Amino acid sequence: MTERKIQVRDVKKHFPVDDGALSNLFGFGEDQSVKAVDGVSFDIDEGEAFGIAGESGCGKTTLAETILQLEEPTDGEITIDGRDVTEMDKGEINALRSDVQIIQQDPYQSLNPRFTVVQWVQEPLDIHDIGPKDERRETVRETLAEVGLRPPENYMDEYTSELSGGERQRVGIARAIVSNPSFVVCDEPVSMLDVSIRASILRLLDDLRTEKGISFMYISHDLSLLKHVCDRIGIMYLGRFVETGPSTQVINDPQHPYTQALVSSTPIINPDVERDRIELSGEVPDPIDLPSGCRFAPRCPEASEECREGEPRMYDVAADQRSRCILHDDQYDLSS
Amino acid sequence: MLEISDLEVRYDTEHGEVHAVNGLSVDLAENETLGLVGESGCGKTTTAKSLIRLLESNCTIAGGSVELDGRDLTDLSLKELKREVRWSEISMIPQNAMNGFDPVYTVGEQIVEVVQAHESDTSKGEARERARELFEKLGIDGDRIDDYPHQFSGGMAQRAMVALALALDPKVILADEPTTALDVVIQDRLLDVIQDLQDEMDVAMLLITHDMSVVSERCDNIAVMYGGRIVEYADAETIIKSPRHPYTLGLRNSFPDITEDSQDLISIPGAPPTLVDPDEMCQFAPRCPFAEEECWEVAPEPVEYGDGHRVECHRADEVEYLRSEAEKHETWTELESTETDDELTETEVKND
Numbered sequence: 001m002t003e004r005k006i007q008v009r010d011v012k013k014h015f016p017v018d019d020g021a022l023s024n025l026f027g028f029g030e031d032q033s034v035k036a037v038d039g040v041s042f043d044i045d046e047g048e049a050f051g052i053a054g055e056s057g058c059g060k061t062t063l064a065e066t067i068l069q070l071e072e073p074t075d076g077e078i079t080i081d082g083r084d085v086t087e088m089d090k091g092e093i094n095a096l097r098s099d100v101q102i103i104q105q106d107p108y109q110s111l112n113p114r115f116t117v118v119q120w121v122q123e124p125l126d127i128h129d130i131g132p133k134d135e136r137r138e139t140v141r142e143t144l145a146e147v148g149l150r151p152p153e154n155y156m157d158e159y160t161s162e163l164s165g166g167e168r169q170r171v172g173i174a175r176a177i178v179s180n181p182s183f184v185v186c187d188e189p190v191s192m193l194d195v196s197i198r199a200s201i202l203r204l205l206d207d208l209r210t211e212k213g214i215s216f217m218y219i220s221h222d223l224s225l226l227k228h229v230c231d232r233i234g235i236m237y238l239g240r241f242v243e244t245g246p247s248t249q250v251i252n253d254p255q256h257p258y259t260q261a262l263v264s265s266t267p268i269i270n271p272d273v274e275r276d277r278i279e280l281s282g283e284v285p286d287p288i289d290l291p292s293g294c295r296f297a298p299r300c301p302e303a304s305e306e307c308r309e310g311e312p313r314m315y316d317v318a319a320d321q322r323s324r325c326i327l328h329d330d331q332y333d334l335s336s
Numbered sequence: 337m338l339e340i341s342d343l344e345v346r347y348d349t350e351h352g353e354v355h356a357v358n359g360l361s362v363d364l365a366e367n368e369t370l371g372l373v374g375e376s377g378c379g380k381t382t383t384a385k386s387l388i389r390l391l392e393s394n395c396t397i398a399g400g401s402v403e404l405d406g407r408d409l410t411d412l413s414l415k416e417l418k419r420e421v422r423w424s425e426i427s428m429i430p431q432n433a434m435n436g437f438d439p440v441y442t443v444g445e446q447i448v449e450v451v452q453a454h455e456s457d458t459s460k461g462e463a464r465e466r467a468r469e470l471f472e473k474l475g476i477d478g479d480r481i482d483d484y485p486h487q488f489s490g491g492m493a494q495r496a497m498v499a500l501a502l503a504l505d506p507k508v509i510l511a512d513e514p515t516t517a518l519d520v521v522i523q524d525r526l527l528d529v530i531q532d533l534q535d536e537m538d539v540a541m542l543l544i545t546h547d548m549s550v551v552s553e554r555c556d557n558i559a560v561m562y563g564g565r566i567v568e569y570a571d572a573e574t575i576i577k578s579p580r581h582p583y584t585l586g587l588r589n590s591f592p593d594i595t596e597d598s599q600d601l602i603s604i605p606g607a608p609p610t611l612v613d614p615d616e617m618c619q620f621a622p623r624c625p626f627a628e629e630e631c632w633e634v635a636p637e638p639v640e641y642g643d644g645h646r647v648e649c650h651r652a653d654e655v656e657y658l659r660s661e662a663e664k665h666e667t668w669t670e671l672e673s674t675e676t677d678d679e680l681t682e683t684e685v686k687n688d
Contacts, residue, residue, distance in 0.1 A: 055519040056490075164607050194375040195546050196590050199665070200603035221519055224549075224592040228599060248597050265524040267549035269593050271573050275553075280521055283489055 004082075005183055005215040006044040006067070011076030013037040013059075013066045017288060034287050036062040038239035039076075046182075047213040049206075051230035051247060053223055053262070057284050059239040060219045064185050067217070068100055069093055080183065098128040101176040103205075105188040107168035113161035117144070117171055120160055124179045140178060147174045148204060166197040170204070177208060184208075185217045190225070202229055223266050227251045232320070235259045238287055238295040241314075245321030255323040258296045294326065302327065337405060337540065338364040338387075338426075338508055344399035345379070345386045345564075352612040356382045358564035359400070364508065367534065369541045371551030371572065373587065374561035377608045380544045383561070384510040388422045389414060404507070424454045424504040431513040433497035437485040443467075443496045444481030447503050454504055463503075470499040473536075474529050491522035498530055502537060509534075512544045527554055548591040552576045557644075560584045563609050563619030570645035578659075580641065580652040582624050585662035602665040618650065625667045626651050626658060 014033040036059045044050045052060045065071045067078055069085055078085045085096060101124075104110035111120060121140045125131060131139055137156075144152035147170045155163075160171055169189070176184055186205065190198040206229060208214050220226050226233050227247050234244040235258065243256040254260045257278075264278045280299050285291060291298050293308035300307065307326055315328035345357035356379045364370050372380045385391055387402055387409065402409040404425060409417060430436045437446060444467050451463040468478035474495040485493055494514060501509050514530070515523035531554065534541055545551060551558050551572065558575040560568040560583065568581040579585055586604040593599060606623040618636050621627040628650065636648045651658065661667045 055521065166607075195548070196375055196587060196604040198603070199590050199601035200605075200669075202601070203603070203665075223520075224594040227594060227597075228592045228601065251594065252597070261521065263594070265521045266594050267524070267547070267553045268595055269549040269552045269576060269588075269591055270595055271552055271576055273595050277524075279525075283491065283522070 003046045004043055005046045005048070005080065006217075007077075007079040008043070008067065009041050009077040009079075011037060011040050011063070011066060011078060012074045013062050013071055014074045032288050035239050035290060036287060037066060037073075038287075038290075040234075040236075040239070040241060042234055042241070042244060044183075044215050044217060046215055047209055048232070049209055049216040049218060049230045051218040051220065051226035051233035052236055053220060053226050053233055054236035055221060055262075055284055057287070058236045059287070060236050061187060063236070064102070064187060064217065064219055068102060068185060069096065094128070098124060098130065098179040099181050100183045101179070101181040101185070103169075103172055103176050103184060103186045103189050106192050107165055107172055108192065110172055111160040111168055113159060116157050116159055117149075117163075118156040120171060121174045121178050124175060128179060130179055140174070143174045143178045144171075147171075147177070148200070149174070165193050166201065169193060169201055173201075173204065173208075177212075177214070180212075181214065183215045183217070185219070187219045188221075189218070191220070191222065198225075205229070223251055223263060235262065238284065238290060240295065241324065242296060243321070243323045244314075245318070249318065249321055253318075255317045255321065255328065256296075256325050257300050257302050257327075259323075261301075294324075337366050339403040340364075340383075340387070340400070341403070342400035343383065343386065343402065344397065345382050345391070346396055346398045347392075348394045348396075349612070351610075355611045355614050356395070356564055357386065358611065358614065360561075360564065360566055361400075362559050362566055362569065364540050364542060366507070367538050367540055368557065369531075369534070369543055369555045371555035371558040372542060372544045372561055373546060373548065373551055373558060375546065375608050378561045379564040379611075380561050381512055384428065384512055384542060384544055387508075387510065388426050388428065389417055390428070419454070423450055423501075423506065425506055426508045426510065427501040427504070427506045428510040428512065429494075429497050429501050429514045432517055433488075433490075433493035434485060436497050436500075437493070439485055442482050442484055443488070443500075447481065447500050450500060451503050466503060467499060470502055471496070473533060474499055475525075491518055491526060494518060494526055495529065498526075498533070502533060502539070505537060506539060509539055509541045510544070511541055513546070514543075515550070516545070516547070523550075548576070548587060549593075560587065563614070564611055565619070565648065566646075567620065567648045568646065570641075571643065574643070574645055578655075580645075580647045580655045580658070581620075581649045582626050582651075582658055582662060583620050585658060586668065589663055600663070600665050602662070602668045605668055618648075625661070625670070626654075 014035050017032040040063055054060050066073045073086060118140050122136050125136045141152045144155055149155045149170050160168060190201050209216055218226060218230055230247040233247040233250055234241045237258050243250060243259045251263055254263050261278045261280045264276055268275055282299050293310055294312055297303040297307040312324050312326045314322040314324050317323045317328055341361045343357050343360045347354040347356055360383060374380050386397055397410055409421060444464060447467040448460055448463040451458055467481045471478045471481055476492060476495055515526055543555060555572045558572050559566045562583050568584045579588060589602045592601060604623055609619050616635050617633060618631040621631040630650050636650045638646045638648050639652055640646055
């Protein structure tokens with residue numbers, strides 16, 4: 001039986017909007033906030049890969065930052081290994097930082113060009129004081145070999161700016177795993193890399209998952225990629241999940257109209273498969289001024305009056321697959 | 337209509353002469369969409385920019401010709417080219433529209449400026465009217481021509497860039513990763529709009545992208561570029577379904593297919609060549625799992641395989657073998673590990 005690694009319950013992250021000095025002074029500005037994450041719940045098991053998909057501005061990166069405690073949640077509960085991180089003190093959060101790591105999107109900007117590879121990868125060990133000082137260089141050497149930078153001696157004293165994109169991303173992965181974390185967040189880990197080398201990075205991450213039992217959370221707008229690497233996914237729209245489930249099932253048989261539209265907008269390389277395309281009107285609305293009722297209703301090709309009345313709950317639509325749409329309601333089906 | 341023959345473009349750098357485009361030949365017919373695919377650094381953007389000479393100061397066209405309706409553009413002075421070709425005959429949509437517009441002028445003002453620079457007898461009012469019409473065709477409210485670039489969302493700005501590119505009714509649009517920065521829903525709609533307008537206005541397009549699924553769906557023909565040359569060229573379906581060049585096979589098999597449930601994605605080991613004073617050989621040989629002695633010594637000549645399918649590979653005849661082997665990721669990783677073994681032995685030798 002695998003253990004539950006991360007448990008996220010109704011997490012919210014709202015950012016206050018600054019109306020400017022005058023409104024603050026005279027108090028006539030409304031209390032507004034950007035509801036970047038607005039009630040998200042999910043679990044990730046040990047050694048599981050969970051994917052979060054959605055368009056830019058849907059809140060997926062803010063959600064990751066909140067889970068990593070880089071942002072304090074406005075509300076909700078985040079437990080890692082059964083411990084609520086929102087109630088941890090500074091020391092505990094610091095200890096958590098070595099156990100929970102992130103691999104960032106841009107290997108050209110996320111690495112400090114003034115560091116050599118060994119300095120950059122060793123830094124987390126120094127910060128968290130992991131292992132005896134004189135053994136850390138050796139730990140780095142082993143980690144570099146593990147992420148495919150072989151022989152590691154050739155890379156250790158290079159400056160990160162001298163490496164290719166793929167090598168840099170491997171250095172980023174080495175830094176993330178050197179402290180032996182049990183949970184790693186990957187924010188678009190290959191989108192800046194050439195297609196021809198992406199698979200090797202994804203394979204490396206997947207090997208780390210199966211061999212070390214690391215739990216992964218992938219964030220991406222690329223459904224083909226998430227289907228390829230994730231066990232389960234959640235489709236996010238305006239700060240909430242609209243559909244969750246096993247990735248193959250959600251993408252092969254999407255139930256929520258938004259997921260259906262996303263899947264149908266993804267180009268298909270196979271010329272024998274004709275896409276059944278669903279047109280979406282408009283763009284993602286402003287997360288300050290959320291539509292009443294279902295958040296997707298203003299763009300939804302299937303929306304009716306009832307959709308604007310109240311926000312639908314998540315409905316069980318298949319084994320482990322849930323969708324937030326009133327169309328799944330039996331009563332609604334009867335009345336229509 | 338557009339005929340590029342033996343094009344050579346070189347960068348003069350401190351490391352030597354970079355042969356970024358190294359004898360490239362391809363044609364573009366009226367209203368055709370040609371996809372140009374390849375990794376970063378393969379020369380695809382340089383090729384497009386050299387057609388309208390948007391080149392950096394250390395970069396020159398060293399040979400070959402670019403004929404548009406029979407007129408060789410490489411013979412024109414930069415001044416003539418700017419006046420008679422850029423925007424009016426061949427226009428360009430850059431990857432990021434925000435960088436293509438000047439932030440201190442409204443989008444309408446910038447379109448009017450481009451129109452009037454080329455058509456001295458068009459009044460400001462007429463030019464504005466044309467901009468409005470194009471906006472409407474692209475699905476943007478015509479009144480928004482008076483907005484500044486920062487007032488547009490990413491997708492809208494990219495549409496406005498398309499309006500600018502079409503304002504002078506050109507024959508060819510060069511689109512350099514026009515939708516890469518956009519979300520999938522917006523990307524899909526923008527490509528639809530471009531395709532509709534392309535048909536309506538009878539414009540040809542050179543679509544530069546790394547996205548094999550986009551070229552598969554949107555292009556008539558596909559040119560696969562590697563090391564400054566087109567290593568394989570055919571109609572889109574042939575390139576996707578029955579390619580012959582090992583590089584095309586590699587690219588094809590590295591791209592995830594959303595309709596597949598389980599895939600053995602491959603990675604092409606190594607890195608693209610720097611093309612500094614390149615040797616006479618197949619430029620892909622160092623990364624090719626099928627390279628033989630000949631590949632390291634002789635640059636392959638293009639071979640025709642019917643219906644305009646053109647391949648530059650010494651082993652293109654062994655296509656069945658290449659295709660079945662290229663599907664397995666071990667074929668590509670074994671190459672990587674043999675290379676590493678060699679390096680290891682070298683270090684060991686040094687240590688001894």
